[in-house]
Amino acid sequence: MIDARRLRILRAVADHRTVTAAAAALYLTPSAVSQQLAALEQETGHRLVERGARGARLTAAGEILLTHANEVLAQLERAEAELAAYGDGVAGVVTVAGFATGIGLVIAPAIAELAASDPGIRVRVQDAEGDASVPMVxxxxxxxxxxxxxRGAPREDDLRLTRVPLYSEPFDAVLPVGHRLASGAEVEVGELAEDVWIGPYPGNPCHDVVVLACEYAGFAPRLEHSSDDFRAVVALAGAGAGVALVPRSALSGVGGAPGGEGGAAGGVGPGTGVVVRPVRGSAPTRRVFAAVRRGAEGHPLIRPVLLALRGAGRALG
Incomplete structure (x- = not known):
């Protein structure tokens, strides 16, 4: 009989591409992971993982087993959820990982809502970049x-996860006040092709949005300045170092709305020397979602948290 714990290890190796990384994620030693994989191969009678200079990859047999592993692990999550519901003790801790803006916009309001609707549920929050929290789940x-x-985010039909859309928001152009386009009502991304750019580091989801928006406009941005902190991005733009595309919620304090002059939310005050302009046409967009392991969405502790998050997202319009 196949051990479900070994199926989790197989999935971790598939997700992380190396035995060492999978072991770190599972809080095991690499040797323990290798031993469990060997035992799983013995149980199934097939070679499941091939190791090479570039890491570990699943064999054809391993890919077949992984498909079933996703279904088995999702069913185990559902079993845990139903047993918890049977116990009817809706009290406990739910850990939520989210990026800084998401914490402010949806996680904190959800916690306030849960305090009134489900006081037995405590939410523990961990700050994580927008692409780091899904692997943590x-x-x-x-x-x-x-x-x-x-780019590379699990698709909506991924058998490992259940996703709940929360909100989406456009990116606005942040320009130095002396910029040639500062007096216009809107900005086309293509009009900034010759400018120096300020943006997040590669790996940050917002970096992908900026680069793709520029690619669609027919150019590659000349990213000379990098920061994952949008307050720093605004400060650099205000100093005349370049232009940027920034999610609107990160600029909620700039003159009160796109088109204003001032500082960004989160501690940057007025007079930063930038103007904010909406992007003409189809603006680049940041789409935010909640994700849980498939089958866990019905857990009596997790379900109210997802509902509160979805409600907070809807309140943003």
């Missing part, structure tokens, strides 16, 4: 992820 480090759509 899959590795069972947290229960819920509030994440940003990014």
């Amino acid at each position: 899959l590795d069972r480090q947290v229960d819920v992820a509030v994440a940003v759509e990014y």
